[in-house]
Each structure stands twice: as structure tokens, then as C-alpha cells.
Amino acid sequence: MSNSALPATLVGSKRRVRARHWRHSNLAGYLFISPWLIGYLLFALMPILASLMLSFTNYDVLGHNILRGDWDFVGLDNFEKMFYHDYRYWKSVKATLNYVVFAVPLRLMFALAVAMLLNTKRHGVYFYRAAYYTPSVVGGSVAVALMWREIFQRDGLVNNILGTEIYWFGNPDYAMWVLVTLAVWQFGSPMLVFLAGLRQIPQDMYEAASIDGANFFQRFWRITIPLLTPIIFFNLVMQTINGFQQFTQAFIVTGGRPLDRTLLYPLYVYNRGFVSFQMGYASAMAWVLLVTIAFFTLILFASSRLWVYYQGDEGKS
Amino acid sequence: MKSAKGLILTLILMVALVAPAASAISAQENIELHITWWGSQNRHDRTIAVIDMFHEQNPNIEVVYEFSSWGDYWTLLTTKASGENLPDIMQQDYAFLKEWQSRDLLAPLDPFIADGTLDVSGVSDVVLGTGKIGDELYGLPLGTNSQAILIDVQAFEKAGIELPAPDWTWADFEEISLALHEKLGIWGFGGPLSDEALWKSLYMGYGTWAFNPEGTAIGYEDDQPLVDYFDMILRLIDAEAIPSAEQWAEYADLGPEGNPLVTGQSVMGYWWSNQIVAITKAAGEGREFKLWHLPRPEGGQPQNYIKPSQFFSVTTQAKHPKEAAMFINFFVNNMEASDALGTERGVPVVAAVREHLAPALSPIDIETFDFLARVEADGSPVPPPDPAGWAEIRDNIYAPQFVDPVLYGEISPAEGAAMLREEANLILARNK
Amino acid sequence: MTTKAIPKSTGITLTRRQRRLLNAVLYHFFVGLVGIAMVYPILWMVSASFKETADIWQNISSIWPKSLHLENYSNGWKGFGGISFTTFYKNSFIYSGFGTLFQVASSAVVAYGFARIEFSGKRICFALMLSTMMLPDQVRMIPQYILFNELGWVNSFAPLLVPRLGGAAFFIFMIIQFIRGIPTELDEAAMIDGCGKAGIFFRIILPQLTPAMITAAIFSFYWTWDDFMTPLIYLNSPKMYTVSVALRAFSDRGGGGATDWGAIFAMSTLSLLPVFIIFVAFQRYLVEGISTTGLKG
Structure with a gap:
């Protein structure tokens, strides 16, 4: 979030100072963000704080009222149990890291590649764009769960395309690839964001570069990528955050099996909270996840100073 | 002081006088009765029809209903309970009855039986007993059910193998499965022999149960039967007479309709008796399935018992418990309501209702009715409802830490059985 | 080309x-x-x-x-006990329509505040906003339910729609990134012409955000359409069920009785149509993009 560099083009320094001064306004700032801030204070903050508090309690969710204090503080017990005495906890950590490491980069690369391919005015591109987006909007109903299962069956589409005979759901070494493949298959949302980002790049830049004799790859590396970095950064951050929180596919398609190889973290949180009713423990797990995601996000933000280029912040067009 | 005491007494007296009058008035007033259940479209349609009938007879009672699928239902109801928003009537399951009762969420129905609101005279003691915890009735069973081996009759004929005896043993089962596989080249049995309900039933064959009667510890001393049972499973997998864990994963989540039995890849399967309806429908015309007893240990007790398919329970957060009992009474005893409900919730619990429905039964219904009559004649006593913590044992211990590692060869059945005992005891100890 | x-x-x-x-x-x-x-x-x-x-x-x-x-299709459309998919679609359109409108509109306003205005506490606010996405929903559900229950909002659309007036972190962050990609020369020119911050937002920034807003609307609509947990928990009567909730109520894997799978697939197929139509209708704007002439400075 570096805002130190202000427009340093043809604008005079006097105007620059005025601009900086003009840009700073607590009143206007808070006025513009007030919808979010009010919503946050009213609706988001309390549940977040409640879950933080509950993570230090033995709160049993079934039939016990939070407001009436049907719980006791247990200090760091939940965290101790999680780290040292929960056999499945580390399995879920391992599964989640496995998933994030493969699903996030593969999905982003695929999304960017397809967005580039579809960012043209060729005939039929409308159709292709719709076709490539469809797997991403099928949702999570029973019919859809059945559909995904069918596709990964032994005589299903995936084995047919790959020419393999793998039991995708039953083989502990492959089950995670079902979830990773689904994540890549449903690349629609980062793809659309990339497309919108590509659209925002002024065409005259390409024209100018073409006149200067730049070829496709030069234009790609010198114009497309730099100007797309804010969007790449956004997608990277969001896909990482969402990757750690992937729930639906694991819940409806693999159910954590076999041997807990697909027991993604939120699935285990749900299981602890709503099957074992140990909402205190589940909250503790959730907060460990929050800290982990926050850590990775911070690293991404720190690195962004090195590689993300904001036209609006630098003003060098 | 005196006057204060007098005032309090007067107030109490007034309340005592007014309260019955007030409730008499409220009976005339319009009230909202809330009810929730899980199920399929078929069940929703039938239940709503009964709700409409009930409203017609009791115009002052508006029944507000909510339904969802099994999986979503428990998340929803857990959430409602946390906000003290439970409906007056909730559909309950044998696996959760104790869990919910132990947290004071369910109200005993006995007072309503005593005052005549709820008539259970048509329900046999065995069936009624399934809803009891201690001496009190916390859920009225709506239908009955039992575990069964589903048999593809035509495939047996094709293999030239006789149908098993009704009191067959696990040794018979192993032999028949192997023979069927040899003759037909398909799985003799295509289903989850490692199912948690079979673990519990297994010990019933030895005259005990998976849990002790108080639900505070594992109910058997000897792990050997469980070890032997899993050894048998591993032998059958080796012989390819049943699907391996890897293969079964393809079918596990497909429900009855996606079972290998339906597609003709296996000759037998393991299901609850009411699921024969779904299997027959999915298999299409011209197929014949029969319900069979579970095998039992050599010289042991039957492993079958009559299980309530689901209950209606009145919650402690109910605003109109009496009207709730009235509705339940209407639901199980009224003949018109029974016509609308049919056998969708399992075999009806009231004898007169079963007789009333008899002339209109389909062949599959008749098979189900007969099977349950056979189980009632040759079955084990109904075990107590599953202890609190059962869902946790099932989802956090039994399946992921015992069955999977054993079937994938990570640990031996003996190691697994010892671990299961230890871990389950830790959870059950909380009920002490 | x-x-x-x-x-x-x-x-x-x-x-x-x-x-x-x-x-x-x-x-x-x-x-x-x-x-x-x-x-x-x-x-x-x-x-x-x-x-x-x-x-x-x-x-x-x-x-x-x-x-x-x-x-x-006709069996599926019938729904349950006389409440048909007509009702469920109506509810879904209420939720998705207003939900999307609220969410996208206020996200854009908030994003402008974050992207173009300097104010003390901005970094903290931004971090807090991102953090709301990092806590799994599974542990927030119960406290949230109790909150809305205390407010007396359960069994109405309020818990579904009112919080959306505050925007959504995903869209706010997304639009921020798009705004920061827009050069500031025009802002400054407008400022010199005496335009206020609101004026700049509406006249300069908003028109350039078309692709981002369209993208946000497509996502928001789909995610809302697909959301089933919130409606399941807060809309406690079939008359208020959305399509996503109704679809899940069709089958009962654990129970007995035959499930009408044909009807489930028919309704699941139909339920994709609105999302698909929204996408096809809006993607035109993604293709044509925006005119950004006059920026050569």
C-alpha cells in the first residue's frame, strides 16, 4: 500500500503538493468507507470476537447458549490438544497444504492462459468464454456432487482422457488430485478477473508499441504483465485465502476420504463443530487458520512492493 | 411483612386460578405449531398433506413446517438449538436421540400419554421401547426398519446357488460370496461390510452390544470377534469376492441407487430394509430383490433388531407441547393420515394402521412387511439408543482411524480394534 | 483484428x-x-x-x-406440497437481485475510499477488512445466528440482505486493485476544474470501472444464487426457500423411499439458467471494454 510516490510527470511541484493535500481527508475517507465500517461493526465484529473468545473455552454447541455463559474458560487447552494430541489435526494440515500448494498456482496459471486466449475478437469467442465459464457456476447441489463423482469414476471422463484406470476416490495417492483438478476446472472466477484486467489495459499502448516494432512477446512482457500486476496480485491473494478455506468440494465430493488424505482444514473444523459439537475446539482451529492465512497474506503484500505496478500510484504513463 | 406475605399469597392464588383459564382461552386462540423433518420430495409431499388434514380438523392450529435433507438438517437444528429456537416437534434419529436428550433438549412424552393426548396403545412394547431412555419416552417411533442383506434372486439362480438359510452364519456368508464370485465373475457381495452399524450388530450376535447399557464405555470385553470379522473382510477382498476399499470408494457416496447391486456388478448388498424401494426403482423393470437376515456368528444370537427409522420428539424449547403431542397422535393413529403417509417412513408402528394399509400394499411393501415380521420373530432385543458422542466416535474414530487404516493395510485388525476401544472409551467416559 | x-x-x-x-x-x-x-x-x-x-x-x-x-421437469417444478419452484425462483431473485445490487454498489464506493483517499487508520481498516475473509464460516455461523436472533431478524430476508449494504471484502479489494490501475491524471484535471471527491468518483472513476463492476456483478449474482447455508438457516419456511435450498431438499440419501433423480437433475439444470443468462448478457461489456483515449498525457 505504498502511496509515497505521487504523480511526477509534467505536473508542477506546487500542484503536486496541492494534490497530496487534497488527497488526504479523514472525513471523506471515512465517509466513503462508512458502509463497510458500519456493517463490520454491526454484523462482522461480534461473531469474530465471539469465536476468538470461544477458542479459549470448552463450549459445546449443542443446546448450550453462548449468551447464558454455558461454557468455561480452559486457557490454552484447545491449542495444546490440537498441536500435541490430535491425530487427525495434522493430517488435515497436511492435506490443506498439499491442496493449496498445487491448486492455487495451477488454477491461476490456467486462468491467465485461458484469459489471454479468450481476450480476442475472433468469431465464436463469446461462445468459448461461456463454455469455459460454465464449470465454475454449477454450484454444490446433490446433482452436481453426483456429476463430479461420475466424471472421476473408473470409467468416467477423466480416466478416458488420460487413458488411465485410476480409482480416483479410493486411491490415497490420487484422491487429492480430484480436488485439485476440480479447482483447476473451476477456474472461471480468476479468469474473469483477468479478462476484466486485460480489458482495462489501454489499447493505444499496444498500438504505440507495435509502431515501435515490438513483437507479441515483447508486448506481453513489457505491457500486459506489468499493467496486469495489480490484478495478478489480487487473484493471488484471493486464491490463497480461498484455497485455505476450500470446503464445498471436499464436503460434497470426497468427504475427507480416504485415510483423511482430502480432509481439508475447514472440513475438519466443521466436523469438530457440528458433528462432535466441540465449537470451542473448532473455533481454536479456525483461529489458527486465520493466523496462518494472515501470515501468508502479509508475505504476499510485502512482496508486492517489489513486483506490483500501480499506474494510479506512480502516474508514469 | 404480613401484608407483603399476604400479597404474595394472593398473587400466587390469582395465578393458580387464572392460569388454567388462560390456557383454556389459548386453546381457542390461533397458535403456531412448528415442526421440522428431513427427507426427500416424496416425504415432504406426504407430510405436508397430513399437516393440511390436521389443520382442517384443528383450524386454530397453524402448523409451520420446515424440511431439509439429512445432512443439512442436523446443522440447521444445531443452530436453532443454540438460539433456543427449536421447533415444537422435531424428527429425531436413533443415533442422536440420546445425544439430544442428554442435553435437555427433548421433553418426555409420558405426561401426554397419561392425559390421553397421545394414544400409544396400538404400538408394541418392543417398538415403543426404542424411544425410551430410562423409563421415559423421548421420541415416538414413526416406522420401523432393520438391517438387511439385499439379495438379487435372479443372479443366485443364474449361479445355480441356493438362497441361504434365514439363520445363516458368517462362515456361510463367506462361502456363498466366494462361490458367487467364482460362478459369475462379479462381486458376491458389493457393499460396506465395515459399516459402523455392522460393528455394533456384530456384538449383538454374541449377546452383548458395542456399548455398555449406561453408554459410558465399550460394551464388550473381547476384541477377537471384531478382529476375526475384519480378517474375513480382508480375505474376501483378496479373493476379489467383495470390492476393496479402493473400489468401494467409487460407490460409497452414491447411495442405494448407485450400488453395484443395481448395475448388476454384485449379487448381494447391505442396506436398511426400507432402501429396497430405491434399489428396485433404480434397477428398473424385471429385477427381483429379497431382504435377508444379517448372517450371525456360529451358534450366536441374531444380529438383526427392529430399529425405529425415525421419531417425532417434542423439544424442551416447544411453545405448545400439548398441541405438539396432539399432532403426533394424529400423525400415527389417524387412518386418513396413514393413507397419505403410506410406508414412506418405514413400516408403520400402529398395528391397526398396518392392517388398514395391508390391502393396498405393493409387492415391495409386502416384502418389507414380511421381513420385519421375520425379524420380530427372530431378532435380538432392541439395544439402547446410541450414547452421546456416538457421532464423534463414528466420524472421528471408527471410519478414519480404524476402518480406513485397516482396509488400506496400514495397521492390522488387532491393532485397530485395540485403538478403537481405547479412543472410543475416552469419548464415552464423558458420559459418566 | x-x-x-x-x-x-x-x-x-x-x-x-x-x-x-x-x-x-x-x-x-x-x-x-x-x-x-x-x-x-x-x-x-x-x-x-x-x-x-x-x-x-x-x-x-x-x-x-x-x-x-x-x-x-414438470415433476420437479411442482416442488413440495403445493409450493412450487415459482416460489423458490421468486425468492432466489429477491436474494440474488438485491444482494448483488447492494453488494456491488457499496463495494465500489468503499473501494474508492480505500484506493484514492488518504486518511489515518486506513491500513488498519484495510487489514481488518481482509481478515474477515480469513476466518472459516463454520465457526462464525452460530454467533452470527445468535446475533440476528437477538435482533429478531430470523425468518426474514434481513439477515441475508442488510449486511450486504456494507459491501464484501472480496469485491472491495478487487475494485481497489482496478482503481489503482487507473492513472491519476484525470482525477487531478477534474480536481483543478473544481470537482469534488464524489464528483471524481462518479464522473471519472466509475465509468472506467465498467469491466470490474460487471465482473463483480457476475460473481456476486452467482455466489448469492448458489449460497444455500444462509437461506437455509434464516429462512425458516418453505414459502421463503430459495432454489438452492429447495434443490438440496429433494433427496434423502440416508433414508428410504425412492428419490426422483430425474426431477433433481431437471431442476438442477434449470437452476443454472439464470446464472448463465446473466453471464451471457453481461460478458458483452467485458469484450467491448472501455474507451480510454485521451490518456496519452
């Missing part, structure tokens, strides 16, 4: 045309082939929606129905 400058030598024209043709063929072959794999799941689902239950399960990998069973 059409031919702008036709070279004078005919020999070169042919080879260039051939090359272009070859490019097009390769493009359509490759993109089309992958496209088929992409739509296969949908084709399978549409096909299942015309099969009868036995056909679905007997020939599960076949994409051709043995016979067309259009009654799956």
Missing part, C-alpha cells in the same frame, strides 16, 4: 492469409476441444435431466438418454 493493411504483393497476401487461416483453424481446434471438456459436465447433467431414474443409474456414463422424459 480484420485485415487493415493489405500488402501489395499477391504472393505475400496468400501466405499471410494462409497463415492467418492456419492460425484460426489451430485456435478453434484447440480452444474448441478443451471447450468440449469444459462443457461436458453440463451436457451430462442436461442429459440426465431427460432420463428416467433407472436409466440414470443403469447407464451412468452415457450421455444419450434412452428416451426423453420431459415429465422430470
